[in-house]
Structure formats: structure tokens, C-alpha cells
Amino acid sequence: MSEDLTTISNEDIIVLYNEVNEYIKFLEDEIANVDIDGDSK
Amino acid sequence: MKDEIHNTIEAEKEVLSALPLKTKKNKTLYLTKVQELKKKYKNFLSDIAIEIVKRSKKIKNIEENSEISIINARLKELEENMILINKNLSSFEKMGLDKITYGLIYYYKENLNKINKNILKAINIFNNCGIELTAAHFDYSHYTYDYMLVFFKVIYDLKSDLLRQSFEKIFWKCPDLIVHLDLNIRYLYLENKNEIDKYFSDKKKEFLLKEKMSEEEVFTEYYGLIKTRNALVDCDQSTIIKSFIDHKYSINDYSSINVKNNFAKLIIDNEYYTQNEEVTDENIVKLEHSLIEYQDYLSFRYVIDDIIKKYKEKDTYKNILNIKLKEISKQEDILRKMNLKIYKLKSSKKDNKKIIESLLNETDPILLDLKNRYAELDVAIINDKVYNLLNNDSTYHDILSVACSNYNYLTRCIKDHEKDITEDDIKTKVYKLKSFINNPYNTIINNININDNRNIILTIVDRYKLLNINITEENLEERNLENYIASVHIAVMYLNIVTSHINIEDVDFVLKALPII
Numbered sequence: 001m002s003e004d005l006t007t008i009s010n011e012d013i014i015v016l017y018n019e020v021n022e023y024i025k026f027l028e029d030e031i032a033n034v035d036i037d038g039d040s041k
Numbered sequence: 042m043k044d045e046i047h048n049t050i051e052a053e054k055e056v057l058s059a060l061p062l063k064t065k066k067n068k069t070l071y072l073t074k075v076q077e078l079k080k081k082y083k084n085f086l087s088d089i090a091i092e093i094v095k096r097s098k099k100i101k102n103i104e105e106n107s108e109i110s111i112i113n114a115r116l117k118e119l120e121e122n123m124i125l126i127n128k129n130l131s132s133f134e135k136m137g138l139d140k141i142t143y144g145l146i147y148y149y150k151e152n153l154n155k156i157n158k159n160i161l162k163a164i165n166i167f168n169n170c171g172i173e174l175t176a177a178h179f180d181y182s183h184y185t186y187d188y189m190l191v192f193f194k195v196i197y198d199l200k201s202d203l204l205r206q207s208f209e210k211i212f213w214k215c216p217d218l219i220v221h222l223d224l225n226i227r228y229l230y231l232e233n234k235n236e237i238d239k240y241f242s243d244k245k246k247e248f249l250l251k252e253k254m255s256e257e258e259v260f261t262e263y264y265g266l267i268k269t270r271n272a273l274v275d276c277d278q279s280t281i282i283k284s285f286i287d288h289k290y291s292i293n294d295y296s297s298i299n300v301k302n303n304f305a306k307l308i309i310d311n312e313y314y315t316q317n318e319e320v321t322d323e324n325i326v327k328l329e330h331s332l333i334e335y336q337d338y339l340s341f342r343y344v345i346d347d348i349i350k351k352y353k354e355k356d357t358y359k360n361i362l363n364i365k366l367k368e369i370s371k372q373e374d375i376l377r378k379m380n381l382k383i384y385k386l387k388s389s390k391k392d393n394k395k396i397i398e399s400l401l402n403e404t405d406p407i408l409l410d411l412k413n414r415y416a417e418l419d420v421a422i423i424n425d426k427v428y429n430l431l432n433n434d435s436t437y438h439d440i441l442s443v444a445c446s447n448y449n450y451l452t453r454c455i456k457d458h459e460k461d462i463t464e465d466d467i468k469t470k471v472y473k474l475k476s477f478i479n480n481p482y483n484t485i486i487n488n489i490n491i492n493d494n495r496n497i498i499l500t501i502v503d504r505y506k507l508l509n510i511n512i513t514e515e516n517l518e519e520r521n522l523e524n525y526i527a528s529v530h531i532a533v534m535y536l537n538i539v540t541s542h543i544n545i546e547d548v549d550f551v552l553k554a555l556p557i558i
Contacts, residue, residue, distance in 0.1 A: 019046065030071075
């Protein structure tokens, strides 16, 4: 995934950073919301 | 690549949403998958951040044009010596004693440490002029002498308890101690004036000889260098980027649509502009200089008015300064004779306490009288400058230069105009006035004579309308001026950005990268 980073434009790399960051937050929320022993939240 | 990643993320989200979460096994598998993705994207995010840091560093680390610091060093060197060739300054002002004596009276009752620092500063300045002061020189009153005896003992530790205790002890006997010290310093200057004048005259010759320049040439170099330095700073890539990072400017103002709209508002005939872009751009820069000069003029108009009021009465000032100086000298002779008498009685072995007390009481009204006379002398000094330095050909620039030459007058004038102003704000105003006077782009104040009643607003408006610039008298009204200057400044800043060859997208990237790095 990282191989092409040098070719991406300044504008796109910021957009990419924000999108990946948001996705990580989404994944973290998913982890927090799964209750292994109980009902799924 | 950006789109690819976006699609991958969306696809992964869809896969995740389709995964079953009913059983514990389902949930464990789901969590494992999510954890894997999180790890993968955390690594990726870190790689992106590294790339962003690398790119923004490349832009942010652009160094300031090295010529700027070279010019600044030369300007500093010249500035340190400019007082030597300033014809408006007396040697009292060249020594900075006007500021020191003002400081003594201001900090009176407020800050003993600052008072002592001011006294030490005065001692050092006299020393620089070849006059080495000791406690014996501070014999204006017995109180000044007693205090300065301790002062010289602890001169390297002015915060010492001994000095503080001495101050407190004397203060209860003589609450006017600081006033006496102030008068003593002024007296020492007058006593040594010839020697001090010679010191500054020699220093001036030495400076001009070293520079191999005439006074005129020094001024020409000085103002020329300010212009060159400012032009370099205005178009310096590093300075421009820093201004955006420090939020001095907003990047939105420089989007192509906003720049276009701003120029359209500023220009009367856009077709003419297209054909004469370079000249019009130069005129926009000149307009900004004129507007700033006009704004500064409005800030200090009351100073100009005050000096003009004095100028109208100038014939009454003839010889007043000399008369005041002679009167002071006469009173000081009387005071010194009485002081000598008291010293002798003090040194005698007999018990002269009562006679001494009585003589000390007799000196009090003389000291009070001298305090008033020195206050009158301050007024006479500025009036004498008006009398000798200004004439019908003098300009507003000359007027402000005279006002600026005497700290005592200027601060009084500022305080009369703004009753509740703080000392820090006074300092800022004095600094602003000096910068205004030294502004090399002034064209208004150095072309208006003392008796000229022209309408400055109309002059500016007429001048720039002729140059295809959209400007109205309303724009220059005090309530609108700041906004108009701001819009002209955006245009000037845009021109600077173009000249600097900075890519505005790069600046935008750095600003967006800031929260990441």
C-alpha cells in the first residue's frame, strides 16, 4: 500500500490521511462495540 | 491511488457488515478481522504521516534570504550611531537622560528596583561620556548624598537590603528623595554640558570618518537599506510561509476566485489593467504605503496639532530657555552654599543638631522652587526647539521629528490626549511614532508644510483615481480605513506571493499538514 505514496499529490495525500484516520476510528469503535459474552451492541 | 484505497475501505466495511455476530465464535472471528485491519491501517497511516512530514519539511524549511540578516546587521550598526547625527537632539537627549529622568519620576512610589536601575543607567552614561560620578556628585540635598553613599557601596547588588533600608529611612524624612535625585542628575548634566557636548561632537566626527560618509550620505544609505530590506522580506518565501503558519494571513483570501474578486473591486477599468498590469500593480503597492502613512498620520495628528499651536506662539519663546537656565543656576548656587554650610556643621565636633535642622528646613522651599523651575525648563526646552528648528518651510515630518526628540514632551502630549493610557502603551506609541517618522515610503507628511491646510483625503483619492484605482473619500474615513487597508493588503500580499514564486497550493498543504505533523 505504501509503495505509491511518493507519487500521490499533496492534496490527495491529505485526503488519504484523513480517510485512513477515520477508518481506523471506525475500526476502533467496532472493537469497542463487540461484547464477546453478551449481546452484540 | 487515493481512489483505490477509498474503494478498498468501502469494500472492507461492506464485508465487515456482512459478517455474522450471533455466536461467541462469530464475534471472536469478527474481532480478529477488525484487529488485523486496524493494525494494517495504523501502519499505513504512519507511512502517510512520514511522507507528509517529509514534504512539509521541504517547504517549511526554506531558509530566509541570507541578504536580509546582512542588511539588518548593517541597519543596527547605523541605528546605534544615528543619534550622533540627529540635529534635533540635545546632548541630554542623546545620553537618554530625558527617558531616565522620566522613568525616575514615573516609578516613584512604585518600584524601587527600577528607580535604582535608572540611577545606575545614568551613572554609566555619564561614565561613558568620561564623567566618573561618585557619591560626592549627588550632593543636591543631604538626603540624596546619604542615599547615594549607600548606593555606591552596594552598586553591584542594588537589590540589597542595606539600600532598601536606607531608602525607607530617608524616605520618611524626605518623601521627595526621588525628585531630589532627578534634579541632581539634571544639575550634573548642566554642570558638565560642555564636556558632554564635546564628547558627542567627537563621537560624530569619529563615526563619519570611520564610515567615510557625510551625514546626508548616512541618511541616504539608512533609508535605502530599509527599503531594500523590506522589499526582500515582503517577497521572502520563508517569511511568507511563516506568516500563514502564524495565522497572520488567511489562505482563503488567496484562492484564485477571491484574488480575482479583490482585484476587480480595487481596479476602476479592468481592461486598462490588463494592458497596464505591471504599472497598476506598482501603484497598488504605493497605495498601501499611502494608506498606512495616512493611518499613522491620523494616530499622531494631535501631536502635529500641538506643535503647530506652539509654533503659532513661537515669537514668545525667544531667549526663554536661557533665562530659565540662568534662574536655575542662580537658585542652585544658593542651595549649594547652604548645603556646604550644613556639611561643615555636620563635620564639626560640636552639637549643631538644632542649627542643622533649621538650615535643612530652609533648603526645603529652595528645592521645591527648583523642582518647579525644572518643570518649566522642560516646557522651555520643547518651545526652544520649536523656535529654533521649525520655520514656515517645515513639514509635518519635521514637526513630528521635533516632537519625537524629547521624551518628556512626547509622553506628556500622549498623556494629555489619552488620560488613562498605561506606561506600556505609551512606550508602544513612542515606538510607533519613531517607526512612522523613519518610514522610507512617506510621501504625505514630508510634503505638507506647517501652514498648509490641504485636504489630505482628497489628495490621496485624486492621486490614486488617476492611476485607475477604485478609491473614495468614504474609504478613507476613520471608521472604514482599516477594512480598506486590509483589502489593499491582500492584493499587495498576493503580488508578493507571485514575486516570491511560492506555490500557494504548497502553503495550503503545509497548513493542512500542521495538525498531522
